[in-house]
Amino acid sequence: MLRFNSTVRDGGGFDGALVMMALVYLVAFSAFPLVYNLVISFQSVDLFTIATFDRPFAGFQNYREIVDDPLFWPIVRNTFIFVLLSVGGQLGIGFALALFFRMDFPGSTWLRGLFLAGWIMPGLVVGAIWGWILAGDFGVLNWLLQSLGLSSQRIFWLSDPTISLYSVIIANIWLGTSFNMILLSVGLSGISKDLYEAAELDGADVWQRFWTITLPMMRSTIGAIVSLGLIFTLQQFDLFAAITSGGPNNSSNVAQYWAWDLSFRQYDFARGATISVIMIIFVMLASVVYVRSTRQEIRG
């Protein structure tokens, strides 16, 4: 008894208890929903069998139906464009801002902190604000473009099927940039100033210093940010719900919004889950990249 007490208080038992707490949490809140989702995707499910496991097995029927759906390829394409441009834009602008704030001008830390305000706001609020900015008839952006003489006609950012997806991307880049900037700033501050001084003495110009010092030293940070960005972007649902609802005519519909629409608007939980499973596979690939890039960080 005494030995048991002491091992719990300080020793192997204590470590075990800590690990178990995390493990139980993960199993209950991550593994179970994942497995449940996977199970649903192989069953035929409707609204009234959602509370039981005992449902007819459907094999790959749901997967076949999803892939055969005329919406499948357009939505894959939209999702791909959305992720690529969002992550690229967030990283590019975030990097530029991080470098800018590194110049340590008066008030730079304050300003950098203020940038985070956008990231803290809920997606639905950000979506509603962008909805007003981008509205076709009375939107702020159209008013600005017209009064500056940049555009003679109203641009229907949200209801023109060739533009609507890019409108959501603009909002998403705005939303994610500050988070990228903060992480990149942390990464930048980890690079020793001596390196730059030495390079400057050797006659390297700004571009050379960026390409040969900053970028290689930031490799693991960028890897982590890209994979995190991929995950956040694939999770982005609020902006679609608030700005375009995936419309018009699915021109701004992406996989995560489609999954929600199938499950909760049309009560087709099996097909909604099927899309989630396909997405999970992609996110897992991204996680592998993320884990590998952070592992390198610890070693380096």
Add this chain to the structure above:
Amino acid sequence: MNIARVMGVFTLAALSTPAWADQVTINLWTIDRPGEYHYKMAEEFSAKNPDIKVNVRSVQFPDMVNELAKAMATGEAPDVTYIDNPDVALFASRKLLLDMKPLIDQSSVIKLDQIYPGPLASVSYKGGVYGIPRGANTIALYYNADLFKAAGLDPAKPPKTWDELYATAKKLNQPDKGVYGLAFSAAASEEGTFQFLPWLQMAGGDYDKVNVPGGVKALALWKKFIDEGLASKDTLIRGQWDSTGTFNAGNAAMDISGPWELPRMSKDAKFEYRVALLPVPEEGAPRASALGEGDNVIVANTKHPKEAFKFVEYMYEQMPRVWNEFGYMPAYPVKVDKPNYPQAYDVFNESMKFARNRGPSPDWAKISKAIQTAIQTTLTGQSSPENALAAAQKSIDGILGK
């Protein structure tokens, strides 16, 4: 001594009120907030019937179907609940709602032949009656009388046919002043279906028969409104509330929406607005209008069907109050003294006679989606009205198992 006496009084009190022991509790789910319709009904009914207590719980409107289905599967469903009218068939087809027909036949309060055909159809499913409308709403044409006069049109003669609607919208359209001829909603949501279905029904189609010449004509006209700039392109993504917002601000001369707009419109609109019946395809064509609002239903395995029905009867009796107190249209003809917004009330009340049900089909959500897709593919120019409606017909036939 004192304590014993107090205890004695308590014992006596407990013995002399047997009602407490027999009190029945009914659980009610609603989309209302405290102070609104169902909360008031529950309070009044409990006050009149001390032996029945009504517990009210609010559920968000978009979550109602999900929450109910879950609760029914786990046996935690309420006794009485609100269901939006196109969703009644979904639950009725599974025998999850109580068929009230036998109770209604013996009721001295509820008379089915009294109820307007639209609301009655929305609660009927395969010979049974699975709910009682708590009220109804429908849509009509709002128009800005001041802009009519300014354009040289007679505000006493609103457009009656589709052709007139188009011609009027064209006359009222002033792009340089930021005024559109017409505002409506063609959004890819239930609202788009809600607005389009009456056009289809007036032209001889319905939810299960969308591929009709009249439907093609209706959709082609909607496309013309958008393409010629008589209605905003944002019509494709805007709900009715936001579209009507542009009418209230004077940025659209006409607007199609329902009576729920009136409280806000009476505050925001700085002009004289009037309401007219939805225009018909041509002179003499049958009328149709949308049917909104929902129903009071009793869950099939309730332990207190009698008390629950008594409560439903009570709510049915309050129909003359719903317009002035809660803003719904009465679901059967009633006499309303001094109605709010009298001109609008008369038109909407007339329109109720033509209001038609969405469905009934247990797969309403999927049928609605097929109709939305036809609207959206046409209005974005990705498909002709003919092809869009043919595609919709094909998916609807698949859903209905034809």
